[in-house]
Amino acid sequence: RTTTFRFLNRCLRNRTIPMASSIFTHCHYSSSPSSLAFRLHRHPFHVPPTCLRFSFLHSSPASSHVDPLAAMVTESSAKVIDGKAVAKQIRDEITAEVSKMREAIGVIPGLAVILVGDRKDSATYVRNKKKACESVGINSLEANLPEDSTEEEVLNYISGYNEDPSVHGILVQLPLPSHMNEQNILNAVRIEKDVDGFHPLNIGRLAMRGREPLFVPCTPKGCIELLHRYSVSIKGKRAVVIGRSNIVGMPAALLLQREDATVSVVHSRTSNPEEMTRQADIIIAAVGQANMVKGSWIKPGAVIIDVGINPVEDASSPRGYKLVGDVCYEEAMKVASAVTPVPGGVGPMTIAMLLQNTLISAKRMHNFE
Numbered sequence: 001r002t003t004t005f006r007f008l009n010r011c012l013r014n015r016t017i018p019m020a021s022s023i024f025t026h027c028h029y030s031s032s033p034s035s036l037a038f039r040l041h042r043h044p045f046h047v048p049p050t051c052l053r054f055s056f057l058h059s060s061p062a063s064s065h066v067d068p069l070a071a072m073v074t075e076s077s078a079k080v081i082d083g084k085a086v087a088k089q090i091r092d093e094i095t096a097e098v099s100k101m102r103e104a105i106g107v108i109p110g111l112a113v114i115l116v117g118d119r120k121d122s123a124t125y126v127r128n129k130k131k132a133c134e135s136v137g138i139n140s141l142e143a144n145l146p147e148d149s150t151e152e153e154v155l156n157y158i159s160g161y162n163e164d165p166s167v168h169g170i171l172v173q174l175p176l177p178s179h180m181n182e183q184n185i186l187n188a189v190r191i192e193k194d195v196d197g198f199h200p201l202n203i204g205r206l207a208m209r210g211r212e213p214l215f216v217p218c219t220p221k222g223c224i225e226l227l228h229r230y231s232v233s234i235k236g237k238r239a240v241v242i243g244r245s246n247i248v249g250m251p252a253a254l255l256l257q258r259e260d261a262t263v264s265v266v267h268s269r270t271s272n273p274e275e276m277t278r279q280a281d282i283i284i285a286a287v288g289q290a291n292m293v294k295g296s297w298i299k300p301g302a303v304i305i306d307v308g309i310n311p312v313e314d315a316s317s318p319r320g321y322k323l324v325g326d327v328c329y330e331e332a333m334k335v336a337s338a339v340t341p342v343p344g345g346v347g348p349m350t351i352a353m354l355l356q357n358t359l360i361s362a363k364r365m366h367n368f369e
């Protein structure tokens with residue numbers, strides 16, 4: 001530790017950047033900013049070059065009037081919540097359970113995905129879901145319908161899958177083309193197969209005390225799972241959810257409340273979202289605005305779950321764009337105690353939770369375990 005201090009102090013004096021050195025130094029502590037239990041930690045890819053600015057070189061409110069050593073400690077110090085690794089662990093658990101079930105009762109869980117239209121991002125997500133199913137031994141069925149399909153055609157596919165005993169989960173990829181009524185379509189999925197958890201009856205049960213939904217929506221479930229697996233306590237904490245969509249923000253707020261957090265929801269009409277957000281011990285951001293949540297929005301030591309997936313132009317990437325979250329990652333790393341990266345945070349967890357919901361469904365239908 002002493003060596004690290006000396007090294008970082010030297011860097012500070014010289015205003016050089018330790019990450020640029022070959023020794024992968026990343027100043028890291030694991031609980032709160034007041035903790036001095038920091039240690040050397042290897043972060044091979046999570047820290048983009050812009051993270052390497054020192055706090056005292058610019059004036060973010062969270063880092064002004066601190067002495068250089070403290071500035072150094074608060075610099076790039078949050079823990080990275082590695083959703084990709086946790087998702088892998090969960091997929092391994094699912095693989096084992098799927099094979100146990102197949103051996104015991106000869107049932108293989110099946111997931112049917114309905115994709116309407118040719119949005120590139122939707123096609124990518126569906127492809128990823130299919131790959132993930134294969135990786136754990138879940139059967140996947142796919143219906144690709146043209147953009148100009150009628151609502152009735154989609155409903156026919158849903159009825160077919162509702163009746164098909166080899167299908168335990170049905171997912172209709174959103175968004176649907178604008179000429180379709182999303183409500184009618186989501187309502188048509190049999191609730192016992194609603195692995196997305198979007199059916200109003202499932203959401204209603206999620207909202208009510210003493211009731212249990214058959215399925216919890218995958219993205220919010222993935223967020224909570226990350227908090228659990230990183231031992232972040234939720235009970236009694238102040239949580240702010242930014243965004244109130246049916247698929248992420250609203251169910252995320254309901255789940256946090258079920259976990260005994262005190263929850264506020266920030267949306268596009270909230271006056272002073274920054275001040276609201278700064279109260280939070282836990283922030284879930286699901287807005288769809290690249291880098292909206294700045295360092296100054298974050299209470300020191302808060303835990304941040306960044307759901308946003310926003311493409312931004314990037315000439316240096318082979319695709320011509322890169323994905324960033326709703327939270328300014330570099331700034332959050334300096335103020336928060338733990339942050340999910342984008343990509344590699346919530347996204348992989350969403351898919352892992354979909355597989356988990358499909359397994360839960362198959363088990364329930366066959367009274368297994």
Ligand SMILES: NC(=O)C1=CN([C@@H]2O[C@H](COP(=O)(O)OP(=O)(O)OC[C@H]3O[C@@H](n4cnc5c(N)ncnc54)[C@H](OP(=O)(O)O)[C@@H]3O)[C@@H](O)[C@H]2O)C=CC1
Nearest residue numbers: 219243244245248267268286287288307308309346347350
């Ligand atoms: N990682 C994953 O697995 C997933 C990621 N996503 C990503 O999460 C993000 C959100 O998705 P989704 O919930 O579907 O998006 P929606 O567009 O449906 O909802 C966005 C929400 O954010 C609110 N909002 C928009 N602008 C602002 C603002 N300036 N200040 C405060 N609130 C604002 C909106 O408020 P209002 O209600 O007032 O309009 C709305 O409630 C997207 O980037 C999406 O790609 C989505 C699903 C899964």
Ligand SMILES: Nc1nc(=O)c2c([nH]1)NC[C@@H]1CN(c3ccc(C(=O)N[C@@H](CCC(=O)O)C(=O)O)cc3)C=[N+]21
Nearest residue numbers: 125171172173174175196309343344345346347348350
């Ligand atoms: N019925 C329905 N259910 C959904 O769950 C649903 C949906 N419709 N429509 C679209 C959103 C979006 N969504 C994502 C899932 C995984 C990643 C994901 O795996 N992201 C990777 C990056 C992927 C990449 O590099 O392109 C990551 O964050 O690391 C992202 C987004 C699910 N959604």
